[in-house]
Amino acid sequence: MSAIVAIVGRPNVGKSTFFNRLIQRREAIVDAASGVTRDRHYGKSDWNGKDFSLIDTGGYVVGSDDVFEKEIDKQVELAIEEADAIIFMVDVETGVTGMDEDVAKLLRRVDKPVLLAINKVDNAKRAADAVEFYALGLGEYYGISSINGSGTGELLDALVEVLPEKKADDSELPRFAVVGRPNAGKSSFINALLGQERYIVTDIAGTTRDSMDTKYNRFGFEFNLVDTAGIRRKAKVKEDLEFYSVMRSVRAIEHSDVCLILFDATRGFDGQVANIFWLAQRNNKGVVILVNKWDLVENKETNTLKQYTQDIKQSIEPFVDVPIIFISVLTKQRIYKALETAVEVYKNRSKKIKTRKLNDVMLPIIQHTPPPAYKDKYVKIKYVTQLPTPYPQFAFFCNLPQYVREPYKRFLENKLRENFDFSGVPVTVFMRKK
Ligand SMILES: Nc1nc2c(ncn2[C@@H]2O[C@H](COP(=O)(O)OP(=O)(O)OP(=O)(O)O)[C@@H](O)[C@H]2O)c(=O)[nH]1
Numbered sequence: 031m032s033a034i035v036a037i038v039g040r041p042n043v044g045k046s047t048f049f050n051r052l053i054q055r056r057e058a059i060v061d062a063a064s065g066v067t068r069d070r071h072y073g074k075s076d077w078n079g080k081d082f083s084l085i086d087t088g089g090y091v092v093g094s095d096d097v098f099e100k101e102i103d104k105q106v107e108l109a110i111e112e113a114d115a116i117i118f119m120v121d122v123e124t125g126v127t128g129m130d131e132d133v134a135k136l137l138r139r140v141d142k143p144v145l146l147a148i149n150k151v152d153n154a155k156r157a158a159d160a161v162e163f164y165a166l167g168l169g170e171y172y173g174i175s176s177i178n179g180s181g182t183g184e185l186l187d188a189l190v191e192v193l194p195e196k197k198a199d200d201s202e203l204p205r206f207a208v209v210g211r212p213n214a215g216k217s218s219f220i221n222a223l224l225g226q227e228r229y230i231v232t233d234i235a236g237t238t239r240d241s242m243d244t245k246y247n248r249f250g251f252e253f254n255l256v257d258t259a260g261i262r263r264k265a266k267v268k269e270d271l272e273f274y275s276v277m278r279s280v281r282a283i284e285h286s287d288v289c290l291i292l293f294d295a296t297r298g299f300d301g302q303v304a305n306i307f308w309l310a311q312r313n314n315k316g317v318v319i320l321v322n323k324w325d326l327v328e329n330k331e332t333n334t335l336k337q338y339t340q341d342i343k344q345s346i347e348p349f350v351d352v353p354i355i356f357i358s359v360l361t362k363q364r365i366y367k368a369l370e371t372a373v374e375v376y377k378n379r380s381k382k383i384k385t386r387k388l389n390d391v392m393l394p395i396i397q398h399t400p401p402p403a404y405k406d407k408y409v410k411i412k413y414v415t416q417l418p419t420p421y422p423q424f425a426f427f428c429n430l431p432q433y434v435r436e437p438y439k440r441f442l443e444n445k446l447r448e449n450f451d452f453s454g455v456p457v458t459v460f461m462r463k464k
């Protein structure tokens with residue numbers, strides 16, 4: 031779990047440019063191979079060895095100019111609520127604007143770290159102009175140029191300095207997050223699962239990281255539910271705000287071991303749900319897909335379920351080894367099954383396979399179907415071992431790791447899945463030199 035940093039500011043100040051600069055450097059290495067298109071507004075970055083998630087709030091503003099201002103205010107409020115630190119970006123070319131002042135007013139009241147970044151400071155003349163932003167009353171500022179990179183190092187130094195330290199997870203309990211689009215039935219699901227009385231237990235009003243988890247004991251399972259507080263707080267925010275659910279999801283996903291992704295069967299597994307799915311996948315979280323409101327689907331024939339399943343699998347390729355459960359919160363159909371499956375996925379995610387066993391199973395498969403020769407080079411895989419990470423990652427040691435292509439890695443992943451149950455869990459395969 032890494033800290034969350036939100037970039038706020040009015041349109042056109044250069045938030046996306048800055049976001050891309052921070053994300054790309056790392057993604058070129060990490061995500062290029064996975065073939066998953068990256069989210070334009072959410073990504074991971076790191077500086078001086080500290081990881082953090084970066085959210086560009088700007089991309090979520092839609093609509094005409096007159097709704098802009100209100101939207102931005104709402105987003106700033108959300109960012110304040112959900113992020114661990116905020117980068118407030120302004121534009122030296124335009125100078126201080128009324129909207130900047132409004133945002134600054136909101137930010138002056140928060141006790142989370144706020145870093146004022148004055149963008150487009152491409153040269154010394156502009157550095158001098160930046161002084162006027164002291165008027166925002168936010169103290170020290172960082173003059174940067176997102177385009178040429180100058181000043182961004184100092185800003186990042188200061189940022190990682192103020193980020194909270196990662197906490198060791200002392201709890202051995204599974205942490206489940208219920209995520210999905212607005213109105214999918216998340217609160218109803220949690221209510222049904224926990225019973226009304228539990229809904230209002232615990233949780234201190236604050237949104238400190240410590241109060242993210244609430245412990246439950248239900249149906250013989252013990253688990254932590256991540257971020258139910260957020261669901262309770264929802265009245266504060268307009269429900270149809272997509273940004274709200276994204277921000278909410280990001281935070282809940284980051285804190286979870288397994289994500290229960292809930293969607294409305296009558297609305298389908300659309301792009302937004304898929305985004306949430308990839309968020310979980312990219313964070314190496316366990317996933318269970320819950321098709322809710324199944325009671326509303328009419329004329330269910332034996333084929334209907336199959337067709338739904340197929341459609342979902344198509345949108346989540348190649349990571350299709352994921353449990354899909356058809357539930358109705360209203361009639362309580364299969365909600366126990368949902369929880370039980372989440373527990374299984376949790377176990378799959380923490381599964382450790384002994385090296386001996388792993389090699390006994392995998393080496394004969396590899397011998398039977400070795401990596402195809404590449405540029406006339408033959409790759410010899412010698413052994414495989416599971417890495418000591420909190421989620422399944424496997425290193426295959428061989429003479430020429432750079433010649434093993436993506437399809438063969440996928441083949442290895444599939445064989446691992448066939449032989450050891452990793453249902454619902456992203457599995458990573460690395461090739462290492464030996
Ligand atoms: N001179 C200069 N221009 C910049 C810099 N950073 C961004 N720009 C330009 O500013 C314009 C807006 O940049 P974006 O990154 O799209 O701004 P944004 O804040 O993400 O805008 P929204 O997506 O509308 O919220 C673009 O034309 C960028 O090329 C910079 O450091 N210097």
Ligand SMILES: Nc1nc2c(ncn2[C@@H]2O[C@H](COP(=O)(O)OP(=O)(O)OP(=O)(O)O)[C@@H](O)[C@H]2O)c(=O)[nH]1
Nearest residue numbers: 211212213214215216217218264269323358359360
């Ligand atoms: N027919 C039917 N309706 C359901 C079911 N589950 C939830 N609903 C209804 O769907 C609506 C939305 O449910 P909520 O639980 O508020 O949804 P949510 O995902 O928490 O919504 P947000 O908090 O806005 O993100 C409510 O009117 C529920 O009664 C179901 O299984 N079947």
